[in-house]
Amino acid sequence: KAYKKILDLLSEKADILCIGPGMGISDDTERLLTELLKSLSKPTIIDADGINSITYPRMLRDCKAPIILTPHPGEMARLIQRSGIKIDVSDIEGDRIEKARSFAKETGAHLVLKGVPTITASPDGRALINPTGNPGMATAGSGDVLTGMIGALIGQGIKPFEAAASGVYIHGLSGDIAASIKGMHSLIATDIIESIPEAFKGLREGFRQ
Numbered sequence: 001k002a003y004k005k006i007l008d009l010l011s012e013k014a015d016i017l018c019i020g021p022g023m024g025i026s027d028d029t030e031r032l033l034t035e036l037l038k039s040l041s042k043p044t045i046i047d048a049d050g051i052n053s054i055t056y057p058r059m060l061r062d063c064k065a066p067i068i069l070t071p072h073p074g075e076m077a078r079l080i081q082r083s084g085i086k087i088d089v090s091d092i093e094g095d096r097i098e099k100a101r102s103f104a105k106e107t108g109a110h111l112v113l114k115g116v117p118t119i120t121a122s123p124d125g126r127a128l129i130n131p132t133g134n135p136g137m138a139t140a141g142s143g144d145v146l147t148g149m150i151g152a153l154i155g156q157g158i159k160p161f162e163a164a165a166s167g168v169y170i171h172g173l174s175g176d177i178a179a180s181i182k183g184m185h186s187l188i189a190t191d192i193i194e195s196i197p198e199a200f201k202g203l204r205e206g207f208r209q
Contacts, residue, residue, distance in 0.1 A: 020050025132172025
């Protein structure tokens with residue numbers, strides 16, 4: 001029932017779609033995502049349960065709009081397994097760069113493979129290794145913050161690959177600033193959000209992490 005409302009909203013008001021966080025997994029969410037991927041004309045970020053609702057990776061090739069996926073290694077392994085390939089998290093972690101690059105090439109989607117380090121890969125074969133971030137950011141909601149940050153950058157006219165890589169960098173930088181103030185052990189997602197202004201301020205003034 002949400003399908004037409006989402007397309008109408010994208011057509012009338014929105015520059016980008018972010019889908020997945022808090023969505024849940026069911027037959028209905030899988031059907032919704034499958035139909036949306038056939039119809040989307042605006043850049044789309046798929047995260048969390050959106051990733052888990054992709055029935056097979058090659059369906060991403062049917063999408064005319066730019067797609068960014070932001071899986072952690074467990075979600076990445078489950079997604080690849082849906083193509084009938086036997087793979088587990090250790091396989092992903094053993095060669096993060098090549099797994100990210102090959103997935104992006106095969107599906108035509110930009111990929112943000114979260115973890116240590118986070119890899120941002122493009123369908124044209126480019127891959128960037130992110131230097132920012134810390135273990136305290138492995139907290140509930142941190143990935144949702146990243147999705148929103150990448151979406152905000154695309155909404156300002158930045159191209160998907162550059163927006164993804166920049167969002168990852170600034171997200172990690174915000175987390176590092178938050179950790180320097182509050183420590184890593186008790187870090188929560190709102191701490192990262194509260195540090196975003198200082199991260200942008202530091203970048204404008206020439207700060208480098």
